[in-house]
Amino acid sequence: MDRFFEFVGNHLYLAVGFAVVTVLLLRDLVESLLRKYKLTTAQQAVMLLNQEDAVVIDVREPQEWAKGHIVNARHIPLGELDKHLVELEDFKTQPLIVTCQSGTRSPTACKKLMQAGFEKVYLLKNGMTAWEDAGLPITKSK
Known part of the structure; x- marks a missing residue:
């Protein structure tokens, strides 16, 4: 010693x-x-979208969103998530896939959604970077 x-x-x-x-x-x-939300890969997210009618919540900033996002994703910047929880009430029992650019901001959003009573919250592991690396489609807002 x-x-x-x-x-x-x-x-x-x-x-x-x-x-x-x-x-x-x-x-x-x-x-x-101890986390209550689940991690999902890009391929698993596609299965959730196709089989369970999951909703994608993109918490990136507007300039990041404009460069491209998952088709039919809802854009709610992380700083505004609390104000928009009411409009997500219809999806409390549906799977929600939360994404940001690299997966570093999404955990905060996932925690907020779990605290607000959402039952099935998934974090897209490595965010949009993983989605694009997997060659999955993105769209740009007009």
């Missing part, structure tokens, strides 16, 4: 970095175990 403290004393930056990485990994693990 004395050697451990000697090592930490001699390599403080390394020890602090290791501790920070460990805490971040544990936090991510706990969050993934």
Whole structure:
């Protein structure tokens, strides 16, 4: 044990970095175990759209949306989601697929939707980047 403290004393930056990485990994693990929404791949999302009449909620900013989006997706920027929950009430029992550009903003939207009582919320893993990489169709608003 004395050697451990000697090592930490001699390599403080390394020890602090290791501790920070460990805490971040544990936090991510706990969050993934406790989350109530599900992850879906682009191919699984297509199956949800075709078989279960899922609704796509795109939480990207308007300039990102204008570059292309999933056909029939509803555009609700993340910052405006709370104001638009009422218009989504009809879809409480339908699968909702939430997407952003890379999958980093979608978890916040998924959490809000789950808290608002939506039953089947899916996060499109890696967002529109994964959708486009899979060669799936996008459309542009006119």
